[in-house]
Amino acid sequence: MKELVKKIAQAKKEIKESKLKKEGKNTYSNYEYFTPSQIEYLVQSVCNSNQLMTKFDLKRNELGVFGVLTIFDLETGDSLNFEMATAIPEIKATNIAQQLGGCVTYTERYLKTSAFGITDNNLDFDSQDNRPKVDHSKILSDISKINNESELYEYHKKELKSTSNAAIVELLSNRKSELNGK
Numbered sequence: 001m002k003e004l005v006k007k008i009a010q011a012k013k014e015i016k017e018s019k020l021k022k023e024g025k026n027t028y029s030n031y032e033y034f035t036p037s038q039i040e041y042l043v044q045s046v047c048n049s050n051q052l053m054t055k056f057d058l059k060r061n062e063l064g065v066f067g068v069l070t071i072f073d074l075e076t077g078d079s080l081n082f083e084m085a086t087a088i089p090e091i092k093a094t095n096i097a098q099q100l101g102g103c104v105t106y107t108e109r110y111l112k113t114s115a116f117g118i119t120d121n122n123l124d125f126d127s128q129d130n131r132p133k134v135d136h137s138k139i140l141s142d143i144s145k146i147n148n149e150s151e152l153y154e155y156h157k158k159e160l161k162s163t164s165n166a167a168i169v170e171l172l173s174n175r176k177s178e179l180n181g182k
Contacts, residue, residue, distance in 0.1 A: 004052075004073040004080055011046035012117040018042060034118065036109050043112045051075050054115075056108040058086075058100070067107035069115055082115045143175045152176055 020042060022032040034042070047053060051074040058067055069082045086107040088099050112118070146152045156172055 001078050001080070003076055004071070004078040007050040007052055007073060008071060008080070008115070011050050011052060014046045014049065015042050015116055015118055034113075036105060039109055039112055039118060042118060043116055046116065047071075054112070056104070056111065058104050058107065065103065067104075067111050069108065069111035071115060082111050084111050084114065140171055143171060146175065147179070149176060149179055152179065 020034070020038060022034050023038055024033040024035040025031075026033065043054065053072045053074055055070045055072065056067065057070070058065065060066075064085060065088060066083055066085050069084075070079050071082070072079045084107060086103055088096075088103045091099055091102060094102075143152065143155060146155055152172065152175060
């Protein structure tokens, strides 16, 4: 077992040193990610170089559905299991076989990323600023054209949706003071 763990550690190191560029692009949330085929390529490459093999199984017990990724050492025969709870998604206009296929695909992918240390900071929402981007110059331009406090209030209510962004609150307060002659 000790040799298997060393080989997995070496495989993780090789993946970290890989210069593979992310090919997937989420245009809705605006981030790049490793595609399933890239994850398979990374894992298969390091398995080949370290005499490892993976096997994935989808299982069910009294607690629900879960995936099991087994990593085998081809030289010693040792193996190590990684498990992850999962669910069969309800995908419109698909049959149960297609839904199971989706479950298998994603569960195997996430187990491999976990077992082989394939990290993606774009999916770590603590590693980035996820607040909506605010165009301060446009807001400043907009509020400088407002002529009274009631219009300022309506602009804030309609356009800014009562934001808590401190810089915008300060811009609005300053304009309110200007309008009140203070």
